Amino acid sequence: MGEKFPEIEGGGSLILAWQVRNKRVLVVGGGEVAAGRILNLLNADANVLVISPRDGLNPEVAYRIEQKQVDYIDRVFEPTDLDDPNITMVLTAVDDPEASTQIWKLCKEKRIAANIADVPPECDFYFGSMHRDGPLQIMVSTNGNGPKLANIVRRRIAANLPPNIGDAIKKVGALRRKLRGVAPGIEEGPKRMQWMSKVCLAWSLEDLCDMEEQDMEKLLESYAPNVIPSLEQVRLGEEPGVWQFDGSFGWY
Template identity: 35%
Template structure:
């Protein structure tokens, strides 16, 4: 008799970058957890409604600074308890809802309300009542990184995040900016989504990134380099490498940046010597094999001589 197959349980979340600029968000609670949530929401430019009878001094400072800044994020603070279903504030009017309160009954009621109205909700420290997790995050300019343990070990996620952050190059943001400008201009030159042109454009950008290496991508912030790459690369249906750029025609400052990049990124500067490396690698293998064979032959002859004299 066949054993019934066990039902597979999903073990991972779908990690997305959710844009919340100018969108309404409901945050219930005024403690340290709400403070960390508020920091993330402000950086997204959300319109936040915060409900709590008390708030920390840090939250109070965030409210004052956010509402007086030119950034799009705004906070409406309602100094009172949240009443759940009977509250005048309705979860259906928000893009997402977050709770961080020591009231499991109201938290569960809020979760059920959100499920009914199909509003994503995060109930702090209760993974089973979460449609999404915050994870351990860090932000550096345009770069955002998140590590998720699916709600199992937040501190472990934070430790992993710190390791990743320490490993990233200092000028990484400049590289992101450079490749972003190149990609934007290419999309303007070759518009279209989903067709052959789009596929070719994405493949070319991927190859350019691989050929230039992470550190040298910041050089695409220079208009002269982008123009040369478009004319001699894209328009001729080929991928140009950094060592093919006429650096003598570029300003001294750009040449210095390139030389620094060659020292930092091992992929750059080795691209044009692949054949040489392959040749010497093959030569080394042949010589090693030959020496090994000679050694074994010599050993066999020595053993044969010894055995003949012994007999």
């Protein structure tokens, strides 16, 4: 067997994009950590329930409640709060270790995914340091070893990204949707994926960001012959690989 395969490196996490849109998520606590968790959940379009005494609310959490961006119960957590069958995730951010561990155990009994802030052994998942630019999300995780270091690494990565990369990604998404309209068949799936990959490799991020609606329509005409014209060729109406005389001469 001459093939070489990746070596297994244990100790990591399976990093996923967890879709919680319109799903019920319970946040226990109302302090600064809870505020960050709530913002992450609302950005993911979750249906958030906050349980915390009002005198323990962070100003940001109080604002979310006042604006009715979350549902709110003004008291400490009670075990019966987990009887709601719609709860799919629980996040705790309280300063009471015993109460947090009790919630963790209850979640395990009910098979509900939970994150107990600052207690890695009592977490089904971790929150990493997140960079967001429109549809682009980049998460850096240290698997609970160094949250502050994750933040430093995330900032360094973000500093090296083009400032318009979010717009470029939005336009690629629009092009993909248009392509499905041009070639909707299931059998076209592999070709669609390959063609889109070629576009992303052939065009620069700047080209993708500059791409307009009419450019997309012209570019899609190249799907059937399975070629990738440049943005300049698209705008000039040229075919890929075809030289066109521009009136200049290469000799003297």
